Amino acid sequence: MEAARERKVAEKKAQVREELHINDSIFYLFSKRSLDIIASLLGIIFLSPLFLVIAILIKYEDRKGPIFFKQVRVGKDGKEFYMYKFRSMVSNAEELLHDLLKQNEVSGHMFKMKDDPRVTRIGKFIRKTSIDELPQLLNVLKGDMSLVGPRPPLTREVAEYSSYHKQRLLVKPGCTGIWQVSARNDVGFEEMVEMDIQYIKERTILKDTILIIKTIGVMLKPKAAY
Template identity: 70%
Template sequence: MAPSDHLLTADQLNANLGYLRMKRLIDIIGSFIGLILLSPVFLIIAILIKMEDPKGPVFFKQVRVGKDETHFHMYKFRSMVSDAEERLKDLLALNEVSGAMFKMKNDPRITKIGKFIRRTSIDELPQLWNVLKGDMSLVGPRPPLLREVDEYSSYDKQRLLVTPGCTGLWQVSGRSDLGFNEMVELDIRYIKERSIIYDYKIIFKTLRVLLGSKDAY
């Protein structure tokens, strides 16, 4: 665990109230407009997912850990086979990143359409609903799985002190090429420096991922 003098202070956590209110307003407007404008994309992706695997659901719902370690259901387009969670235990030894995360570049559980929507991050679009509800923000640390948080140190848990986001500093700084410890450091850096301008910069950089990043898997 990192030394206590490296932990976030109360002043760093209690961001300017005006910033937090504006951030929430931007989240509501942005997610609402996004859901409307992207509805044709939702329909096309839903059809493609069903064509490849008619028996499986279009959306994937998973319990994630949010601000102050609260639990919520995060939504994605399903990019894996229906029994992906059951198959995970057989793949844990092949994990390609360090720390409390599982990443595997050629994960055999990923479907054909799943490879495309993951590479372009289209699978993340249903999280706009999470943003509208207030579970997530457009920008913030990625919400981890329960099993990942079980392995967190007190230092790692600092990333759970703010509302999680659809995108963040980690995603635009290397994403899957970075290890767990690097992700934590980037999240803590974001928490210390967050502002409306900083959020906009991250959102614009994220557009490159949506246009086809090679870092996502």
């Protein structure tokens, strides 16, 4: 019974992969992983002075909480992992979330709030510039994430996914992607899913490289990050 169910799930997943024409060639996957390792390692080395400054500022404003914030996210094929960020909120942010859910400003299975009262002063700056995301280079180096791919969702978000939404979990999640460099918080959940599926259909090393370059530009000239 269990074997039959697993076989049916595998067949359905294979069918979706075929429909999306996912680029899973050995050359692409090897090249992508090589790019991830080299770029994330160099990024960690060269950005280490910035990491130190941000760490000091985070501790100076709120000494009670940790420097890094880790959160369970859902990756490729539903595998859970801890995603790292610089802490941009007060130390009891998760406890305060429930009372703020009704003020969600993004449609769909995500929570975003422009003037979130839980965000610290240094948190507003590192969010605006996306510096808070840089520790995810550790996730990339570990292999939990890639530099480019769909953003990894929260477990509570995935619990509300339809089978269509779950297609974005067919590839390894990334630090950046199409919607991050084009619209960010200006789009709703359904539009984000469309952009992720578009990436999954069209991903190549050239496209990944272009998105990484565009991401650097977004970080230097931030618009709708919060």
